[in-house]
Amino acid sequence: MPLDFTRLPEGLQWRLIVHELAHQWQGNAIRLGAWQDIWLNEGFASYAEMLANEAFPTLGGHSPQQIRAGWEANLRRSSRATPLAYPLPHEMFSLESYDKGAWVLHMLRVELDDLAFFEALRAYIAAFSDDTVTTLAFFQFMERHSGRDLTSFRAQWLEQPGLPRATLYWQPEPGGVALRLCSDNPNQRYTATLPLQFSDATGRTQALPMPLDWLSNGATIQQDFSYPLNIIPAQLVVDPGEQLLEAIRAERVEALPNCSG
């Protein structure tokens, strides 16, 4: 039965059109070398929805951050145990291929910066049109074009399943804040910058980019941080601009608890 566009909510109509148009590049002009690389097709087409929204902010009534937050909410609920690069046959069209695929492209853009990312993407489309691609070939091309080593980026987002899951306890201390990160990811490594935004009782804010580097070997990992602040923190928002795919919950405490407890 043909899809009746007029019956879709307005915000979804344009997203569906953009998504399917984007497949003319990723999916039709550039084809997959193997079905396991399906995230390249669906991640690109999904990311195009957000890029269209960035270019035409009045489309659909959601900001790019809200679109990324929607993908993130889906992924926080996902229980898929296989990495994005190695879906089981029945997982090929699971939401991870779409939502995590789009997130991976966004984080690659943050990693490379806008200019390098879009230049490399244009060159990639020119180089691979009428050809096939694999996940490895895509990353090798982006590395050559940007001059950046993306080995650990690919390992943490493509080769291990899920997303960083943790509780971030925080406690105001004189002149700053003390934090303890309790990670729930068994046997995983994540290296990233977690944007934090503190605000005081009057609403003044201070941003704090917190470097994460956790390697957990089966057990919960505990990491402590301490930073000076110019404000007395009353509230903490984790990743206010939706720059990092994560499920990190902040909790204010009177005393930092042990992670195992």
Ligand SMILES: [Zn+2]
């Ligand atoms: Zn699609």
